[in-house]
Amino acid sequence: MADAMRRAQRIRLMIFDVDGILTDGSLHFSPDGEVMKTFNVLDGHGIKLLQQSGVATAIISARQSPIVLKRATDLGVQHVFQGAHDKRAIFESLLNKTGMQAEDCGFVGDDVIDLPILLRVGFAASVPNGHAEVQSRVHYITSAHGGRGAARELCDLILRAQNNYEAALAPYLA
Numbered sequence: 757m758a759d760a761m762r763r764a765q766r767i768r769l770m771i772f773d774v775d776g777i778l779t780d781g782s783l784h785f786s787p788d789g790e791v792m793k794t795f796n797v798l799d800g801h802g803i804k805l806l807q808q809s810g811v812a813t814a815i816i817s818a819r820q821s822p823i824v825l826k827r828a829t830d831l832g833v834q835h836v837f838q839g840a841h842d843k844r845a846i847f848e849s850l851l852n853k854t855g856m857q858a859e860d861c862g863f864v865g866d867d868v869i870d871l872p873i874l875l876r877v878g879f880a881a882s883v884p885n886g887h888a889e890v891q892s893r894v895h896y897i898t899s900a901h902g903g904r905g906a907a908r909e910l911c912d913l914i915l916r917a918q919n920n921y922e923a924a925l926a927p928y929l930a
Contacts, residue, residue: 760896763879764917767811768860771850771873772803772907774817774824776866777883780903793823796903802911803831809920814850816840818869844872864910866890866902881910 775781778799784792803813814835815828821838828836835853840846851858862879863870866886871893874880880894883902891897896913898906915921 757896760879760881760913761917763895764862764914766860766878767862767914767918769812769814769850769854769856769862770806770910770914771814771816771847771861771863771877773863773865773867773870774815774821775819776886776902777864778815778827778903778907780901781866781885791821791823793821794903795827796905796908798905799903799907799911800827800831802908803833805924806911806914807832807834809915809918809924811914811918812854816843816846816850816863816873818843841869843869844876847873847876862910862914864898864907879914 772778778795779793786792807813813833815833816837817824818841824838825836835850837846858876859878861877863873863877864881865874866883868887868889870890874894881896881898882890882894883898883906885901898909900906900909912921915924
């Protein structure tokens, strides 16, 4: 845990996968074939608190979904990449766009498609039901499952590591 906190101190950009991280990984299809996803409000508020503390946020997802774009827009996520089957190339593009180093970034993913980013970032995380190959290579595994508070847990961890947690809560305690 000490290593994860040390790594989280440096994060200036936190990147989230979607399916299995911001959602529970289930895909619900309506009768007309539209894919439905469920997002957790605690995760969303954690992302907003992280942004308010000065940490930028991004989404990199292999799937393409208007629902994800709507959720990202609602949360104010600055960088959204969908249909990203080559996540390494998207990550490199994001680094170039932001001027950040890989060590300044965190990423949370759950499957082997996420490994090209997880192996490069300064803070790599996964969820309890993530693939074993992913779990064996990350710095932190959340207690909460994807779509069930995992993103919030990570946001709170980063806020604590950067000594911003109390400041983030202050407006709600006054």
